[in-house]
Amino acid sequence: MKQSLGAKPLAFPTPVYLVGSYDTQGQPNMMNAAWGGICCSDPPCVMVSVQKKRHTYAGILENQAFTINLLGCDHVIAADFYGIASGRDLNKIDACGQHVSKGEFVDAPCLDEAYLVIECRLKTSTELGTHTMFVGEVMDVKIEADCLDEKGVPDVKKMDPLLFIPGAREYYGVGEFIGKAFAVGNSPKEGK
Amino acid sequence: MKQSLGAKPLAFPTPVYLVGSYDTQGQPNMMNAAWGGICCSDPPCVMVSVQKKRHTYAGILENQAFTINLLGCDHVIAADFYGIASGRDLNKIDACGQHVSKGEFVDAPCLDEAYLVIECRLKTSTELGTHTMFVGEVMDVKIEADCLDEKGVPDVKKMDPLLFIPGAREYYGVGEFIGKAFAVGNSPKEGK
Numbered sequence: 001m002k003q004s005l006g007a008k009p010l011a012f013p014t015p016v017y018l019v020g021s022y023d024t025q026g027q028p029n030m031m032n033a034a035w036g037g038i039c040c041s042d043p044p045c046v047m048v049s050v051q052k053k054r055h056t057y058a059g060i061l062e063n064q065a066f067t068i069n070l071l072g073c074d075h076v077i078a079a080d081f082y083g084i085a086s087g088r089d090l091n092k093i094d095a096c097g098q099h100v101s102k103g104e105f106v107d108a109p110c111l112d113e114a115y116l117v118i119e120c121r122l123k124t125s126t127e128l129g130t131h132t133m134f135v136g137e138v139m140d141v142k143i144e145a146d147c148l149d150e151k152g153v154p155d156v157k158k159m160d161p162l163l164f165i166p167g168a169r170e171y172y173g174v175g176e177f178i179g180k181a182f183a184v185g186n187s188p189k190e191g192k
Numbered sequence: 193m194k195q196s197l198g199a200k201p202l203a204f205p206t207p208v209y210l211v212g213s214y215d216t217q218g219q220p221n222m223m224n225a226a227w228g229g230i231c232c233s234d235p236p237c238v239m240v241s242v243q244k245k246r247h248t249y250a251g252i253l254e255n256q257a258f259t260i261n262l263l264g265c266d267h268v269i270a271a272d273f274y275g276i277a278s279g280r281d282l283n284k285i286d287a288c289g290q291h292v293s294k295g296e297f298v299d300a301p302c303l304d305e306a307y308l309v310i311e312c313r314l315k316t317s318t319e320l321g322t323h324t325m326f327v328g329e330v331m332d333v334k335i336e337a338d339c340l341d342e343k344g345v346p347d348v349k350k351m352d353p354l355l356f357i358p359g360a361r362e363y364y365g366v367g368e369f370i371g372k373a374f375a376v377g378n379s380p381k382e383g384k
Contacts, residue, residue, distance in 0.1 A: 002334040010333050010346065011207060011310060012262060012353040013366060014229060037206060037229025038358070039241045040320035044201040047239060047325070049231045070204060073370050078376025096380035117194070118203060124318060128232035128327065133239070135320065141202050142194040150241040154202065154359045161204040162370065163355070166230070167346045169374060174205060175367030178265050178354060182361060185272025188288035192256070 009035070013163040016171065017048055018082055020100065020109045020117075021059035028056035028100045028109035030069065030092055031056040032083030034164040035131060044138035045065045046118060049131035060134055064122040065106035068136075069114035072160040073173045078113070079162055080171070104138035108169040116143045201227070201295070205355040208363065209240055210274055212259035212292065212301045212309075213251035220292045220301035222261065222284055223248040224275030227323060227357040236330035238310060241323035247279040252326055256314040257298035258290075261306035263350040265365045270305070271354055297331035307336045307351045 012035040023029055036048035050057050060066045071079045078096040085092050093100055093111070100109035103119045110117040120136025126165055149155040156174055163172050178184075206226040208351050215221055228240035238260055242249050252258045263271045270288040285292055285303070292301035297312045302309040312328025341347040348366055355364050370376075 001337050003340075005333045005335055005346075006332050007236050007330045008264075009230045009233050009238070010308070011209070011228075011230055011238055011260060011329065012308070012346070012348065012351060013205060013207060013355055014245040015203060015205060017203070035230045035232070037204075037205055037239065038227045039239065039325045040227070040323040041201050042322045043320070044199050045323075046201070046203055047229065047231060068203060074372045077291055077380055080371065080375070082377070084374060084377050087287050096377075106292040116202070116204070123320070126316060126318070126327070128235070128237050128315070130233040130234045131237075133231045133327070135318070135325070138199045138201065141197045141200050143197055145193050145195050145331050148195075149360075150384045154197075154204070154357075156204065156357045156360060156362070156364065159204060163205055163366065164373065165346075165348045167338050168341075168348060169371040170348070170372055171376070172348065173370055174355065174357075175365040176366055178363040179268045179272065180362055181272055181356065182276060183272070184363070185269050185274070185276050188269055188273040 009164055012176055013165060016162040016164050017050055018068055018069040018071060018111060019056055020111060021056050021089060022063055022107060023055060023059040024062050028093055029055055029087035031083045032079055039135060047133055047135050048118060048137060049133045050116050051131055063107040065108045066120050066136055067103055067108045067110050068118040069111035070116040071162055073162050074116050076162060090093050115147050143185055202358055205357060208271055208354040208356050210261040210263060210303060211240055212247055212261055212303060213248050214255055214299060215247060215279060216254050220285055221247055221279035222274045224271055231327060237315060237327050238312060238330060239325055239327045241325045243323055255299040257300045258312050258328055259295060259302050260310040261303035262308040262352055264307050265354050267305055268354060268363050272377040307339050363371045
């Protein structure tokens with residue numbers, strides 16, 4: 001039996017995107033964002049939503065670029081800190097002892113401690129209300145070499161992605177293998 | 193040491209959205225989509241990207257509405273089937289023994305077997321390339337009552353959300369609790 005929770009931003013799970021940008025003074029910044037996702041295969045695009053009041057907002061528009069940096073579960077303290085503190089008040093990257101290097105393709109910082117970094121050129125921005133949705137065209141994806149399996153495919157157990165559960169406002173890791181996509185559903189009458 | 197994978201649609205994890213719509217003949221349909229995410233808090237909005245060639249595409253535009261239905265890991269076979277078969281060829285919902293009811297607020301079907309259903313009114317659509325990004329304004333969220341904890345908050349262990357890992361094209365469940373958001377990162381110098 002279902003019950004209504006009203007009109008709320010709830011869906012499960014969400015990613016934990018650390019959005020990298022240079023601010024209007026050229027200082028590197030990282031912001032934790034759970035409102036985001038992949039939004040096109042070709043050209044590859046990724047979306048992240050940012051509030052106007054965030055320090056990151058002006059930096060993305062100024063440089064027409066951002067990065068998405070993914071941290072493993074062992075970096076949860078830094079990931080959460082990037083969602084608590086503001087780049088207006090301090091260099092958050094220094095404050096948690098992490099490091100950045102300039103993007104190869106765009107004017108945005110890449111987080112050295114991330115297992116994966118996506119360099120994005122700003123493609124569209126849409127005002128939706130509290131949040132502005134930025135769509136970035138992916139210029140390059142870089143991954144830690146030891147996160148690849150023997151076939152060169154990103155290995156979820158090695159990446160150990162962090163995910164976020166809205167409502168409860170909790171971080172979790174990825175759990176057990178459930179099935180191969182485009183395979184396990186071939187015979188739906190056998191299953192449910 | 194990082195290595196480039198090129199410009200690809202890779203980020204981890206992605207959700208498993210079952211997108212519900214009525215087609216132009218009024219038949220209910222569900223489509224599996226991993227390219228999506230929450231994109232605004234107020235008004236609450238959720239984004240999902242659909243290829244023009246999908247049967248779902250015309251249905252969303254015709255009805256200016258869609259639902260996002262979330263299935264638990266025990267329904268992985270149906271979830272995957274919704275990404276393999278096409279509503280042009282058969283009623284996928286019947287084919288896997290599931291059921292729908294009409295949305296309360298929008299002209300789109302809600303999947304009875306889903307632990308959570310989001311009713312969305314189409315707000316914007318943006319052509320990005322292979323995919324069109326549909327942003328829906330959330331009209332209502334309904335959840336199975338037994339997926340709530342004693343405080344009325346969605347309980348991740350009871351929902352048992354399915355998630356998707358692009359690249360490897362595998363489904364996983366949500367794993368262990370890592371930390372409370374807006375809390376675990378309060379003292380970054382103690383951690384990493």
